[in-house]
């Protein structure tokens with residue numbers, strides 16, 4: 225089965241909110257909430273892919289922090305997704321919605337109440353429990 229490496233951003237703010245984005249209805253896995261991001265291109269690091277995707281999807285710049293949990297593997301009918309999610313902070317706030325119908329800043333407790341793609345389950349659970357004030361962007 226086709227192996228697809230995907231990277232997502234868990235964008236957080238200083239008040240402990242997480243940015244989630246809703247996939248446009250007509251896309252694969254449409255109308256589900258997700259970590260903004262996309263497919264890693266050949267030769268790209270996950271961090272570089274994430275910066276490129278945030279530029280393409282929102283026209284925003286980010287700094288990338290540590291990984292959230294571990295890489296999740298899930299088989300969809302169109303391929304096997306390997307999803308890695310990294311903490312990120314926004315350097316700009318344009319949010320030009322090109323691939324998403326909306327974005328929302330939510331409390332951690334809200335994360336588990338939303339509908340996510342099947343691949344995201346464990347990472348969302350992990351993210352809901354992490355003390356966000358401890359996340360370091362120095363590394």
Ligand SMILES: Nc1nc2c([nH]c(=O)n2[C@H]2C[C@H](O)[C@@H](COP(=O)(O)OP(=O)(O)OP(=O)(O)O)O2)c(=O)[nH]1
Pocket residue numbers: 230231232251252253257258259260261262263305307341342343344
């Ligand atoms: N960005 C993102 N994608 C996810 C998540 N969970 C998950 O299963 N995916 C899937 C959906 C897509 O099949 C793939 C991400 O690639 P993508 O967003 O570029 O998907 P796409 O097929 O709509 O885009 P494209 O081929 O037109 O560029 O990973 C997630 O949390 N964030």
